[in-house]
Amino acid sequence: MQRIKIKELLIADPKNVIGNEYLVKGWVRTRRESKNISFIALNDGSTINHLQIVVDHSKFDEDFLKKITTGSAIGVKGEILESPAPKQPIELHADDIELYGEAPADEYPLQKKGHSLEFLREIAHLRPRTNTFGAIFRIRHHLAYSIHKFFNDKGFYYFHTPIITTSDCEGAGEMFRVTTLDLYNIPLTSEGNIDFSQDFFGKETALTVSGQLEGELGALALGEIYTFGPTFRAENSNTTRHLAEFWMIEPEMAFYDIIDNMNLAEEFIKYLIKYLLEACYEDLGFLNNMYDKELLDRLHHVLDTPFERLTYTEAIEILQNSKQNFEFPIYWGVDLQSEHERFLVEKYFNKPVILTDYPKEIKAFYMKLNDDDKTVKAMDILVPRVGEIIGGSQREDNYDKLFQRIKENHVPMKDVWWYLETRKFGSAPHSGFGLGFERFMLFVTGMGNIRDVIPFPRTPKNIEF
Ligand code: ATP
Ligand code: MN
Numbered sequence: 001m002q003r004i005k006i007k008e009l010l011i012a013d014p015k016n017v018i019g020n021e022y023l024v025k026g027w028v029r030t031r032r033e034s035k036n037i038s039f040i041a042l043n044d045g046s047t048i049n050h051l052q053i054v055v056d057h058s059k060f061d062e063d064f065l066k067k068i069t070t071g072s073a074i075g076v077k078g079e080i081l082e083s084p085a086p087k088q089p090i091e092l093h094a095d096d097i098e099l100y101g102e103a104p105a106d107e108y109p110l111q112k113k114g115h116s117l118e119f120l121r122e123i124a125h126l127r128p129r130t131n132t133f134g135a136i137f138r139i140r141h142h143l144a145y146s147i148h149k150f151f152n153d154k155g156f157y158y159f160h161t162p163i164i165t166t167s168d169c170e171g172a173g174e175m176f177r178v179t180t181l182d183l184y185n186i187p188l189t190s191e192g193n194i195d196f197s198q199d200f201f202g203k204e205t206a207l208t209v210s211g212q213l214e215g216e217l218g219a220l221a222l223g224e225i226y227t228f229g230p231t232f233r234a235e236n237s238n239t240t241r242h243l244a245e246f247w248m249i250e251p252e253m254a255f256y257d258i259i260d261n262m263n264l265a266e267e268f269i270k271y272l273i274k275y276l277l278e279a280c281y282e283d284l285g286f287l288n289n290m291y292d293k294e295l296l297d298r299l300h301h302v303l304d305t306p307f308e309r310l311t312y313t314e315a316i317e318i319l320q321n322s323k324q325n326f327e328f329p330i331y332w333g334v335d336l337q338s339e340h341e342r343f344l345v346e347k348y349f350n351k352p353v354i355l356t357d358y359p360k361e362i363k364a365f366y367m368k369l370n371d372d373d374k375t376v377k378a379m380d381i382l383v384p385r386v387g388e389i390i391g392g393s394q395r396e397d398n399y400d401k402l403f404q405r406i407k408e409n410h411v412p413m414k415d416v417w418w419y420l421e422t423r424k425f426g427s428a429p430h431s432g433f434g435l436g437f438e439r440f441m442l443f444v445t446g447m448g449n450i451r452d453v454i455p456f457p458r459t460p461k462n463i464e465f
Helices: 008-013 064-065 117-123 131-154 214-223 258-279 282-290 295-304 311-318 338-348 399-408 414-419 437-445
Strands: 021-036 037-044 051-056 073-082 092-102 205-207 224-232 247-253 308-311 353-360 375-383 386-392 430-435
Touching: 008 021, 008 051, 008 092, 008 214, 021 051, 021 092, 021 437, 037 073, 064 311, 073 247, 073 375, 092 430, 117 131, 131 224, 131 258, 131 282, 131 437, 214 224, 214 247, 214 414, 247 437, 258 282, 258 295, 258 353, 258 375, 258 430, 282 295, 308 311, 311 338, 311 353, 311 375, 338 353, 338 375, 338 386, 375 430, 386 437, 399 414, 430 437
Parallel strands: 051 092, 308 353
Antiparallel strands: 021 037, 021 073, 037 051, 073 092, 224 247, 247 430, 353 375, 375 386, 386 430
Protein backbone atom coordinates (compact mmCIF):
# COMPACT_ATOMS: atom_id res chain seq x y z
CA MET A 1 0.00 0.00 0.00
CA GLN A 2 1.27 3.46 -0.86
CA ARG A 3 2.00 5.76 2.02
CA ILE A 4 -0.02 8.97 2.30
CA LYS A 5 1.18 12.16 3.99
CA ILE A 6 -0.81 13.24 7.03
CA LYS A 7 -1.38 16.69 5.59
CA GLU A 8 -3.18 15.19 2.61
CA LEU A 9 -5.49 13.22 4.86
CA LEU A 10 -6.27 16.21 7.05
CA ILE A 11 -7.00 18.67 4.27
CA ALA A 12 -9.18 16.19 2.38
CA ASP A 13 -12.93 16.42 2.63
CA PRO A 14 -13.66 13.86 5.41
CA LYS A 15 -16.39 12.33 3.23
CA ASN A 16 -13.75 11.29 0.71
CA VAL A 17 -11.44 9.52 3.15
CA ILE A 18 -13.73 8.04 5.79
CA GLY A 19 -14.08 4.29 5.34
CA ASN A 20 -10.86 3.93 3.32
CA GLU A 21 -7.64 2.15 4.28
CA TYR A 22 -4.41 4.16 4.45
CA LEU A 23 -0.76 3.77 5.37
CA VAL A 24 0.86 6.65 7.28
CA LYS A 25 4.41 6.98 8.60
CA GLY A 26 5.77 9.37 11.16
CA TRP A 27 6.94 10.02 14.70
CA VAL A 28 4.89 9.55 17.84
CA ARG A 29 4.35 12.88 19.56
CA THR A 30 2.28 11.57 22.45
CA ARG A 31 0.64 8.38 23.46
CA ARG A 32 -2.29 8.37 25.82
CA GLU A 33 -3.71 5.15 27.23
CA SER A 34 -7.13 4.39 28.51
CA LYS A 35 -8.25 0.86 29.46
CA ASN A 36 -7.89 -1.16 26.28
CA ILE A 37 -7.18 1.61 23.86
CA SER A 38 -4.25 3.90 23.09
CA PHE A 39 -4.41 7.23 21.32
CA ILE A 40 -1.28 8.14 19.44
CA ALA A 41 -0.70 11.62 18.05
CA LEU A 42 1.36 10.99 14.93
CA ASN A 43 3.28 13.69 13.11
CA ASP A 44 5.15 13.23 9.85
CA GLY A 45 6.40 16.77 9.32
CA SER A 46 3.99 17.55 6.51
CA THR A 47 1.82 19.71 8.78
CA ILE A 48 1.75 21.05 12.30
CA ASN A 49 -1.34 18.92 12.93
CA HIS A 50 -1.12 15.38 14.21
CA LEU A 51 -3.19 12.47 13.03
CA GLN A 52 -4.89 10.63 15.86
CA ILE A 53 -4.21 6.91 15.70
CA VAL A 54 -6.53 4.67 17.68
CA VAL A 55 -4.94 1.41 18.81
CA ASP A 56 -7.10 -1.40 20.11
CA HIS A 57 -4.77 -3.24 22.51
CA SER A 58 -6.41 -6.61 21.85
CA LYS A 59 -5.13 -6.54 18.27
CA PHE A 60 -1.43 -6.24 19.23
CA ASP A 61 1.20 -7.88 21.36
CA GLU A 62 1.59 -6.13 24.72
CA ASP A 63 5.41 -6.05 24.68
CA PHE A 64 5.40 -4.66 21.16
CA LEU A 65 3.05 -1.84 22.12
CA LYS A 66 5.30 -0.90 25.06
CA LYS A 67 8.00 0.11 22.61
CA ILE A 68 5.78 2.65 20.92
CA THR A 69 6.65 5.68 23.00
CA THR A 70 7.05 9.40 22.45
CA GLY A 71 9.62 10.01 19.74
CA SER A 72 9.53 6.56 18.15
CA ALA A 73 9.08 6.18 14.39
CA ILE A 74 6.24 4.01 13.16
CA GLY A 75 4.19 3.12 10.11
CA VAL A 76 0.49 2.46 10.63
CA LYS A 77 -2.03 0.87 8.33
CA GLY A 78 -5.70 1.13 9.06
CA GLU A 79 -9.11 2.56 8.35
CA ILE A 80 -10.00 6.22 8.61
CA LEU A 81 -13.12 6.81 10.69
CA GLU A 82 -14.98 9.86 11.81
CA SER A 83 -13.54 11.06 15.10
CA PRO A 84 -15.73 11.65 18.13
CA ALA A 85 -13.16 14.14 19.44
CA PRO A 86 -14.24 17.73 18.72
CA LYS A 87 -10.80 19.01 17.59
CA GLN A 88 -10.29 16.63 14.70
CA PRO A 89 -12.70 15.36 12.07
CA ILE A 90 -11.00 12.01 11.44
CA GLU A 91 -8.83 9.36 13.09
CA LEU A 92 -7.07 6.25 11.90
CA HIS A 93 -7.86 2.88 13.49
CA ALA A 94 -4.73 0.76 13.42
CA ASP A 95 -4.81 -2.72 11.93
CA ASP A 96 -1.11 -3.07 11.45
CA ILE A 97 1.83 -1.19 13.01
CA GLU A 98 5.46 -1.33 11.98
CA LEU A 99 8.04 0.02 14.43
CA TYR A 100 10.99 1.58 12.58
CA GLY A 101 12.87 3.09 15.48
CA GLU A 102 12.38 3.16 19.22
CA ALA A 103 13.01 6.22 21.39
CA PRO A 104 13.70 4.91 24.91
CA ALA A 105 11.65 6.99 27.33
CA ASP A 106 14.43 7.24 29.91
CA GLU A 107 16.75 8.88 27.36
CA TYR A 108 14.73 10.72 24.73
CA PRO A 109 14.88 14.39 25.80
CA LEU A 110 11.63 15.59 24.19
CA GLN A 111 9.25 13.80 26.52
CA LYS A 112 6.93 16.63 27.39
CA LYS A 113 5.87 19.83 25.75
CA GLY A 114 6.99 23.26 26.83
CA HIS A 115 10.77 23.00 26.76
CA SER A 116 12.47 26.39 26.74
CA LEU A 117 13.91 27.69 23.48
CA GLU A 118 17.29 27.92 25.23
CA PHE A 119 17.19 24.23 26.09
CA LEU A 120 16.12 23.32 22.57
CA ARG A 121 19.08 25.26 21.14
CA GLU A 122 21.35 22.83 22.96
CA ILE A 123 19.74 19.90 21.16
CA ALA A 124 19.85 21.27 17.65
CA HIS A 125 19.85 17.70 16.32
CA LEU A 126 16.39 16.99 17.78
CA ARG A 127 14.62 20.33 17.95
CA PRO A 128 13.16 20.07 14.41
CA ARG A 129 10.86 17.43 15.95
CA THR A 130 9.05 19.95 18.11
CA ASN A 131 5.90 21.72 16.98
CA THR A 132 7.63 25.09 17.16
CA PHE A 133 10.62 24.22 15.02
CA GLY A 134 8.57 22.16 12.62
CA ALA A 135 6.49 25.27 12.02
CA ILE A 136 9.54 27.53 11.70
CA PHE A 137 11.39 25.33 9.27
CA ARG A 138 8.32 24.81 7.11
CA ILE A 139 7.89 28.60 6.99
CA ARG A 140 11.57 28.91 6.12
CA HIS A 141 11.09 26.63 3.16
CA HIS A 142 8.04 28.52 1.91
CA LEU A 143 9.83 31.83 2.32
CA ALA A 144 12.79 30.64 0.25
CA TYR A 145 10.48 29.30 -2.42
CA SER A 146 8.43 32.49 -2.59
CA ILE A 147 11.59 34.58 -2.96
CA HIS A 148 12.62 32.56 -5.99
CA LYS A 149 9.09 32.73 -7.34
CA PHE A 150 8.85 36.51 -6.94
CA PHE A 151 12.03 37.13 -8.89
CA ASN A 152 11.47 34.44 -11.47
CA ASP A 153 7.99 35.80 -12.26
CA LYS A 154 9.53 39.24 -12.77
CA GLY A 155 12.21 38.01 -15.16
CA PHE A 156 15.14 38.25 -12.76
CA TYR A 157 17.93 35.68 -13.09
CA TYR A 158 19.32 33.75 -10.14
CA PHE A 159 23.01 34.62 -10.32
CA HIS A 160 25.50 32.57 -8.30
CA THR A 161 28.20 34.66 -6.71
CA PRO A 162 31.24 33.04 -5.10
CA ILE A 163 31.45 31.96 -1.48
CA ILE A 164 35.24 32.01 -1.38
CA THR A 165 36.44 35.49 -2.32
CA THR A 166 39.49 37.68 -2.38
CA SER A 167 37.69 40.96 -1.86
CA ASP A 168 36.25 42.49 1.27
CA CYS A 169 33.75 45.20 0.45
CA GLU A 170 32.75 45.70 4.07
CA GLY A 171 36.14 46.56 5.52
CA ALA A 172 38.77 44.21 6.89
CA GLY A 173 38.58 42.31 10.14
CA GLU A 174 35.13 40.78 9.83
CA MET A 175 35.90 37.91 7.48
CA PHE A 176 36.54 34.24 8.08
CA ARG A 177 39.79 33.18 6.51
CA VAL A 178 39.96 30.31 4.07
CA THR A 179 43.30 28.61 3.96
CA THR A 180 45.01 25.27 3.61
CA LEU A 181 48.27 26.56 5.07
CA ASP A 182 49.56 24.55 8.01
CA LEU A 183 48.65 26.70 11.01
CA TYR A 184 51.44 25.09 13.04
CA ASN A 185 54.02 25.95 10.45
CA ILE A 186 53.00 29.04 8.53
CA PRO A 187 55.31 29.88 5.62
CA LEU A 188 56.76 33.38 5.77
CA THR A 189 58.25 35.64 3.14
CA SER A 190 61.73 37.09 3.56
CA GLU A 191 60.06 40.22 4.99
CA GLY A 192 58.33 38.11 7.61
CA ASN A 193 54.80 38.29 6.18
CA ILE A 194 52.61 35.26 5.63
CA ASP A 195 53.52 33.80 2.26
CA PHE A 196 50.09 33.37 0.71
CA SER A 197 51.64 32.39 -2.60
CA GLN A 198 52.00 28.96 -0.99
CA ASP A 199 48.32 28.87 -0.03
CA PHE A 200 45.70 26.92 -1.99
CA PHE A 201 44.77 29.79 -4.31
CA GLY A 202 48.13 31.49 -4.13
CA LYS A 203 46.34 34.46 -2.58
CA GLU A 204 44.76 35.48 0.67
CA THR A 205 41.12 34.33 0.64
CA ALA A 206 38.07 34.52 2.86
CA LEU A 207 34.37 33.63 3.03
CA THR A 208 32.12 36.19 1.40
CA VAL A 209 30.37 38.89 3.43
CA SER A 210 28.10 39.83 0.51
CA GLY A 211 27.58 38.85 -3.10
CA GLN A 212 26.76 42.37 -4.15
CA LEU A 213 29.89 43.46 -6.00
CA GLU A 214 29.84 40.31 -8.11
CA GLY A 215 26.06 40.61 -8.41
CA GLU A 216 26.52 44.00 -10.06
CA LEU A 217 28.57 42.31 -12.77
CA GLY A 218 25.57 40.11 -13.49
CA ALA A 219 23.13 43.02 -13.52
CA LEU A 220 25.32 44.96 -15.95
CA ALA A 221 24.90 42.13 -18.43
CA LEU A 222 21.66 40.29 -17.69
CA GLY A 223 19.71 43.34 -16.58
CA GLU A 224 18.03 42.10 -13.43
CA ILE A 225 19.55 39.45 -11.22
CA TYR A 226 19.38 38.27 -7.64
CA THR A 227 21.66 36.25 -5.44
CA PHE A 228 20.48 34.01 -2.65
CA GLY A 229 23.22 32.32 -0.75
CA PRO A 230 25.11 31.91 2.49
CA THR A 231 27.00 34.89 3.86
CA PHE A 232 29.61 34.94 6.61
CA ARG A 233 30.55 37.65 9.06
CA ALA A 234 33.08 37.17 11.82
CA GLU A 235 31.85 40.27 13.62
CA ASN A 236 31.69 39.70 17.32
CA SER A 237 28.16 41.01 17.76
CA ASN A 238 26.43 38.76 20.20
CA THR A 239 22.92 40.07 19.63
CA THR A 240 19.57 38.46 18.93
CA ARG A 241 19.81 39.73 15.34
CA HIS A 242 23.30 38.68 14.21
CA LEU A 243 24.58 35.33 13.02
CA ALA A 244 28.08 34.47 11.85
CA GLU A 245 26.58 32.42 9.01
CA PHE A 246 23.36 33.67 7.50
CA TRP A 247 21.60 33.79 4.15
CA MET A 248 21.17 36.89 2.11
CA ILE A 249 19.11 37.80 -0.92
CA GLU A 250 20.65 40.52 -3.07
CA PRO A 251 18.77 41.72 -6.14
CA GLU A 252 20.68 44.05 -8.44
CA MET A 253 19.00 45.89 -11.29
CA ALA A 254 20.39 47.82 -14.24
CA PHE A 255 18.57 51.07 -15.08
CA TYR A 256 16.89 51.29 -11.66
CA ASP A 257 17.30 54.49 -9.67
CA ILE A 258 16.83 54.64 -5.93
CA ILE A 259 13.08 55.21 -6.22
CA ASP A 260 12.69 52.12 -8.43
CA ASN A 261 14.80 50.30 -5.87
CA MET A 262 12.54 51.31 -2.98
CA ASN A 263 9.43 50.42 -4.92
CA LEU A 264 10.79 46.98 -5.70
CA ALA A 265 11.83 46.36 -2.09
CA GLU A 266 8.42 47.35 -0.74
CA GLU A 267 6.60 45.25 -3.30
CA PHE A 268 8.93 42.34 -2.52
CA ILE A 269 8.31 42.43 1.24
CA LYS A 270 4.55 42.63 0.77
CA TYR A 271 4.56 39.82 -1.77
CA LEU A 272 6.42 37.53 0.63
CA ILE A 273 4.10 38.31 3.54
CA LYS A 274 1.04 37.72 1.42
CA TYR A 275 2.44 34.46 0.12
CA LEU A 276 3.25 33.18 3.61
CA LEU A 277 -0.11 34.19 5.07
CA GLU A 278 -1.69 31.83 2.56
CA ALA A 279 0.87 29.03 2.34
CA CYS A 280 1.64 28.87 6.07
CA TYR A 281 -1.55 29.97 7.78
CA GLU A 282 -1.56 27.00 10.16
CA ASP A 283 2.07 27.33 11.17
CA LEU A 284 1.76 31.11 11.51
CA GLY A 285 -1.42 30.65 13.51
CA PHE A 286 0.42 28.30 15.85
CA LEU A 287 3.26 30.79 16.39
CA ASN A 288 0.75 33.58 16.87
CA ASN A 289 -0.98 31.63 19.65
CA MET A 290 2.15 30.32 21.32
CA TYR A 291 4.68 33.14 21.08
CA ASP A 292 3.44 36.43 19.73
CA LYS A 293 -0.26 37.25 19.94
CA GLU A 294 0.15 40.26 17.67
CA LEU A 295 2.01 38.47 14.90
CA LEU A 296 -0.84 38.02 12.43
CA ASP A 297 -2.24 41.50 13.05
CA ARG A 298 1.21 42.96 12.51
CA LEU A 299 1.72 41.09 9.25
CA HIS A 300 -1.68 42.19 7.95
CA HIS A 301 -0.98 45.75 9.01
CA VAL A 302 2.34 45.81 7.14
CA LEU A 303 0.67 44.32 4.10
CA ASP A 304 -2.01 47.03 4.03
CA THR A 305 0.14 50.09 4.81
CA PRO A 306 2.33 52.11 2.48
CA PHE A 307 5.82 52.30 4.00
CA GLU A 308 6.90 55.69 5.34
CA ARG A 309 9.73 57.16 3.29
CA LEU A 310 11.97 59.85 4.72
CA THR A 311 15.56 60.99 4.64
CA TYR A 312 18.16 60.31 7.30
CA THR A 313 18.27 64.05 7.99
CA GLU A 314 14.52 64.16 8.62
CA ALA A 315 14.81 61.12 10.88
CA ILE A 316 17.55 62.77 12.93
CA GLU A 317 15.28 65.81 13.44
CA ILE A 318 12.41 63.61 14.60
CA LEU A 319 14.70 61.77 16.99
CA GLN A 320 16.18 64.99 18.36
CA ASN A 321 12.72 66.42 18.99
CA SER A 322 11.38 63.19 20.46
CA LYS A 323 12.41 63.89 24.09
CA GLN A 324 13.24 60.19 24.42
CA ASN A 325 16.01 59.07 26.74
CA PHE A 326 18.19 57.23 24.25
CA GLU A 327 21.26 55.39 25.44
CA PHE A 328 23.23 56.59 22.39
CA PRO A 329 23.17 60.35 21.66
CA ILE A 330 21.63 61.68 18.47
CA TYR A 331 23.39 64.08 16.12
CA TRP A 332 23.69 64.45 12.37
CA GLY A 333 26.29 61.97 11.15
CA VAL A 334 25.72 59.28 13.78
CA ASP A 335 25.02 55.70 12.75
CA LEU A 336 21.51 54.92 13.98
CA GLN A 337 21.26 52.35 16.75
CA SER A 338 18.50 49.85 17.00
CA GLU A 339 16.81 51.88 19.80
CA HIS A 340 16.54 54.81 17.36
CA GLU A 341 15.27 52.64 14.53
CA ARG A 342 12.68 51.01 16.75
CA PHE A 343 11.46 54.35 18.06
CA LEU A 344 10.82 55.54 14.50
CA VAL A 345 9.13 52.36 13.39
CA GLU A 346 7.20 51.30 16.48
CA LYS A 347 6.43 54.55 18.27
CA TYR A 348 6.57 57.43 15.84
CA PHE A 349 5.26 56.06 12.55
CA ASN A 350 3.90 52.68 13.61
CA LYS A 351 4.72 51.16 10.24
CA PRO A 352 7.76 50.11 8.23
CA VAL A 353 10.08 52.96 7.36
CA ILE A 354 12.43 53.48 4.43
CA LEU A 355 15.29 55.78 5.38
CA THR A 356 17.30 57.33 2.57
CA ASP A 357 20.20 59.68 1.90
CA TYR A 358 22.58 58.79 4.73
CA PRO A 359 25.83 60.63 5.38
CA LYS A 360 28.48 59.16 3.10
CA GLU A 361 30.84 58.62 6.05
CA ILE A 362 28.68 55.90 7.57
CA LYS A 363 27.91 54.08 4.32
CA ALA A 364 29.87 51.91 1.89
CA PHE A 365 32.07 53.34 -0.85
CA TYR A 366 29.92 52.08 -3.72
CA MET A 367 26.79 54.10 -2.90
CA LYS A 368 25.96 56.91 -5.30
CA LEU A 369 26.88 60.37 -4.10
CA ASN A 370 24.12 62.97 -3.99
CA ASP A 371 24.60 66.47 -5.43
CA ASP A 372 25.15 67.83 -1.90
CA ASP A 373 28.42 65.85 -1.81
CA LYS A 374 27.55 64.90 1.76
CA THR A 375 24.96 62.16 1.49
CA VAL A 376 24.59 59.02 -0.57
CA LYS A 377 21.62 57.37 -2.25
CA ALA A 378 21.28 54.69 0.41
CA MET A 379 18.02 53.18 1.53
CA ASP A 380 17.49 51.05 4.62
CA ILE A 381 14.17 49.44 5.41
CA LEU A 382 13.22 49.16 9.06
CA VAL A 383 10.37 47.02 10.33
CA PRO A 384 8.69 46.65 13.72
CA ARG A 385 10.46 44.45 16.31
CA VAL A 386 13.47 43.67 14.13
CA GLY A 387 14.79 47.02 12.93
CA GLU A 388 16.87 46.93 9.77
CA ILE A 389 16.04 44.09 7.43
CA ILE A 390 17.10 45.63 4.14
CA GLY A 391 20.13 47.71 3.29
CA GLY A 392 20.46 48.99 -0.25
CA SER A 393 21.37 51.85 -2.51
CA GLN A 394 21.72 53.24 -5.96
CA ARG A 395 25.30 52.44 -6.94
CA GLU A 396 27.88 54.99 -7.97
CA ASP A 397 28.10 54.59 -11.73
CA ASN A 398 30.47 57.48 -12.43
CA TYR A 399 34.04 56.28 -12.84
CA ASP A 400 35.78 59.32 -11.37
CA LYS A 401 33.49 59.59 -8.38
CA LEU A 402 33.77 55.90 -7.60
CA PHE A 403 37.53 56.07 -7.96
CA GLN A 404 37.55 58.96 -5.49
CA ARG A 405 35.37 57.09 -2.96
CA ILE A 406 37.57 53.99 -3.19
CA LYS A 407 40.57 56.15 -2.35
CA GLU A 408 38.86 57.97 0.50
CA ASN A 409 37.82 54.67 2.03
CA HIS A 410 41.27 53.10 1.60
CA VAL A 411 39.84 50.14 -0.27
CA PRO A 412 42.81 48.29 -1.81
CA MET A 413 42.70 48.68 -5.59
CA LYS A 414 43.86 45.06 -5.99
CA ASP A 415 40.50 44.02 -4.52
CA VAL A 416 38.21 46.19 -6.64
CA TRP A 417 39.94 47.01 -9.93
CA TRP A 418 37.51 44.73 -11.78
CA TYR A 419 34.56 46.43 -10.12
CA LEU A 420 35.83 49.86 -11.08
CA GLU A 421 36.35 48.68 -14.63
CA THR A 422 32.59 48.15 -15.09
CA ARG A 423 32.28 51.95 -14.78
CA LYS A 424 34.70 52.30 -17.67
CA PHE A 425 32.90 49.95 -20.07
CA GLY A 426 29.20 50.53 -20.60
CA SER A 427 28.48 51.90 -17.16
CA ALA A 428 24.79 52.31 -16.43
CA PRO A 429 22.72 53.58 -13.53
CA HIS A 430 21.83 50.63 -11.33
CA SER A 431 20.61 49.80 -7.86
CA GLY A 432 20.17 46.91 -5.50
CA PHE A 433 19.62 45.84 -1.95
CA GLY A 434 20.34 43.05 0.50
CA LEU A 435 17.67 41.33 2.55
CA GLY A 436 18.85 39.25 5.47
CA PHE A 437 16.90 36.01 5.16
CA GLU A 438 16.93 35.29 8.90
CA ARG A 439 16.03 38.89 9.77
CA PHE A 440 12.97 38.47 7.61
CA MET A 441 12.28 35.12 9.27
CA LEU A 442 12.34 36.89 12.66
CA PHE A 443 9.85 39.37 11.34
CA VAL A 444 7.40 36.86 9.87
CA THR A 445 7.58 34.29 12.67
CA GLY A 446 7.57 36.71 15.59
CA MET A 447 10.47 34.82 17.17
CA GLY A 448 12.71 36.93 19.36
CA ASN A 449 16.10 35.37 18.68
CA ILE A 450 17.76 34.83 15.31
CA ARG A 451 19.22 31.55 16.62
CA ASP A 452 15.71 30.11 16.52
CA VAL A 453 14.95 30.71 12.83
CA ILE A 454 17.88 28.83 11.27
CA PRO A 455 18.36 25.09 11.72
CA PHE A 456 22.00 25.25 12.79
CA PRO A 457 22.91 28.67 14.17
CA ARG A 458 26.52 29.84 14.28
CA THR A 459 27.33 32.68 16.67
CA PRO A 460 30.49 33.67 18.57
CA LYS A 461 31.63 30.76 20.76
CA ASN A 462 28.66 28.71 19.71
CA ILE A 463 28.57 25.95 17.12
CA GLU A 464 26.77 22.80 18.23
CA PHE A 465 28.08 20.49 15.54
P1 ATP B 1 23.50 45.65 10.97
O1 ATP B 1 23.76 47.11 11.10
O2 ATP B 1 22.16 45.24 11.49
O3 ATP B 1 24.63 44.81 11.46
P2 ATP B 1 24.53 45.77 8.32
O4 ATP B 1 24.46 47.23 8.06
O5 ATP B 1 25.82 45.16 8.69
O6 ATP B 1 23.40 45.37 9.41
P3 ATP B 1 24.28 45.04 5.53
O7 ATP B 1 25.75 44.92 5.37
O8 ATP B 1 23.56 46.15 4.89
O9 ATP B 1 23.90 44.99 7.09
O10 ATP B 1 23.61 43.64 5.11
C1 ATP B 1 22.35 43.54 4.47
C2 ATP B 1 21.34 42.81 5.32
O11 ATP B 1 21.85 41.58 5.82
C3 ATP B 1 20.94 43.57 6.59
O12 ATP B 1 19.94 44.49 6.31
C4 ATP B 1 20.45 42.46 7.47
O13 ATP B 1 19.12 42.12 7.11
C5 ATP B 1 21.32 41.29 7.10
N1 ATP B 1 22.42 41.06 8.04
C6 ATP B 1 23.56 41.78 8.15
N2 ATP B 1 24.38 41.26 9.07
C7 ATP B 1 23.75 40.15 9.55
C8 ATP B 1 24.11 39.15 10.50
N3 ATP B 1 25.28 39.18 11.15
N4 ATP B 1 23.23 38.16 10.74
C9 ATP B 1 22.06 38.11 10.06
N5 ATP B 1 21.66 39.01 9.15
C10 ATP B 1 22.50 40.03 8.88
MN1 MN C 1 26.53 44.54 10.58
